[in-house]
Amino acid sequence: MKAALVLETGKILLGESFGAAGETFGEVVFNTGMTGYQEVLTDPSYAGQIVCMTYPLIGNYGINRVDDQSEKPQVQGFIVKEAARNPSHWQMEKNLSRTLAQSGVVGIKGIDTRALTRIIREHGVLRGIITTELEGLQEIVSRLNTLSVPTDVVARVSTPKTYTLPPISREKEILHVVVMDFGIKRNILQAMQESGFRLTVVPHNTPTEKILNLQPDGVFLSNGPGDPKEVATGIKTIQGLVGERPIFGICLGHQLLSLALGGDTYKMKFGHRGGNQPVQDLTTKRVTITSQNHGYAISEKSLEQTPLYITHRNLNDQSIEGVKHRNLPVFSVQYHPEAGPGPSESLYLFDEFAQLMQEWRAGYAS
Numbered sequence: 001m002k003a004a005l006v007l008e009t010g011k012i013l014l015g016e017s018f019g020a021a022g023e024t025f026g027e028v029v030f031n032t033g034m035t036g037y038q039e040v041l042t043d044p045s046y047a048g049q050i051v052c053m054t055y056p057l058i059g060n061y062g063i064n065r066v067d068d069q070s071e072k073p074q075v076q077g078f079i080v081k082e083a084a085r086n087p088s089h090w091q092m093e094k095n096l097s098r099t100l101a102q103s104g105v106v107g108i109k110g111i112d113t114r115a116l117t118r119i120i121r122e123h124g125v126l127r128g129i130i131t132t133e134l135e136g137l138q139e140i141v142s143r144l145n146t147l148s149v150p151t152d153v154v155a156r157v158s159t160p161k162t163y164t165l166p167p168i169s170r171e172k173e174i175l176h177v178v179v180m181d182f183g184i185k186r187n188i189l190q191a192m193q194e195s196g197f198r199l200t201v202v203p204h205n206t207p208t209e210k211i212l213n214l215q216p217d218g219v220f221l222s223n224g225p226g227d228p229k230e231v232a233t234g235i236k237t238i239q240g241l242v243g244e245r246p247i248f249g250i251c252l253g254h255q256l257l258s259l260a261l262g263g264d265t266y267k268m269k270f271g272h273r274g275g276n277q278p279v280q281d282l283t284t285k286r287v288t289i290t291s292q293n294h295g296y297a298i299s300e301k302s303l304e305q306t307p308l309y310i311t312h313r314n315l316n317d318q319s320i321e322g323v324k325h326r327n328l329p330v331f332s333v334q335y336h337p338e339a340g341p342g343p344s345e346s347l348y349l350f351d352e353f354a355q356l357m358q359e360w361r362a363g364y365a366s
């Protein structure tokens with residue numbers, strides 16, 4: 001079956017249906033990862049977005065039981081050049097196109113994804129529609145201008161109920177962390193369990209008092225989809241938590257922390273999505289290659305009005321990748337240290353969080 005990708009610029013790219021048939025609307029973004037498509041599909045941070053994979057062959061190791069980052073694919077649509085016809089891997093359980101079809105994800109294959117990426121890099125992220133209904137494509141272009149990206153995406157992907165997870169590593173001192181779930185990836189939960197944390201995961205709109213009543217050693221602010229400025233209740237909660245407990249934020253959590261402390265965020269032209277973004281720790285000068293997935297960033301100028309200072313920078317475009325509070329145990333990073341998918345060399349940040357919580361615990365007890 002034929003399919004088309006229609007962009008808000010009026011450009012129409014023709015390909016073949018991949019996954020579910022039908023129509024889907026979203027913001028078209030590109031990811032440069034050569035592997036990790038299963039993690040990308042199931043990462044709740046992509047809710048509302050149509051993801052274009054720049055790497056030209058996708059699906060070659062199928063879908064397995066271990067790489068899911070949430071219970072289902074979360075992307076709004078999926079664009080590939082070539083979908084592997086004979087996937088093979090010892091852990092493979094299903095094939096990609098069937099998984100997409102069963103989950104109702106409308107995709108398209110046969111698109112020159114590198115050419116599409118050039119268009120996005122030139123223009124900035126674009127709204128688009130993938131459709132298997134090829135009649136009336138011109139009408140879709142005019143309809144596209146009336147559609148806007150949903151603003152309630154965090155509420156859609158956050159847990160509706162509080163739940164707990166035990167520590168996996170028993171060697172380390174057990175610390176209790178309350179996780180504010182704005183659309184968390186499983187690999188982050190797992191990295192924290194492996195760091196010896198006992199987790200209480202709470203919905204995105206849990207008030208400050210309820211979190212403090214759980215008597216955590218620290219609070220974690222998760223990744224998540226959409227514009228951070230839309231997460232007003234979360235920002236308010238974080239304002240109440242600063243100074244009460246050690247705090248660590250990743251990606252959306254990092255952006256929300258800055259907003260809570262008086263900083264500002266902006267929408268990047270096409271964002272950072274992939275597994276090879278170089279980030280420098282400004283104190284040690286050490287560079288790590290990081291996994292990233294974000295379209296917003298902290299505005300540097302706005303940090304002057306906050307108690308935060310810059311700890312990490314992206315070496316490709318100098319954008320802010322990490323901040324720390326000047327005198328409280330509060331820090332965050334824009335990238336994904338949990339390494340799923342991507343390099344694992346930034347996992348040490350979870351140990352830093354553990355150390356802050358231990359110090360805080362010791363200070364609190366004395």
Ligand SMILES: NC(=O)CC[C@H](N)C(=O)O
Pocket residue numbers: 045222223224225226227228250251252253293294295296297
């Ligand atoms: N991975 C994330 O947490 C993404 C944060 C935010 N939605 C952005 O696109 O910038």
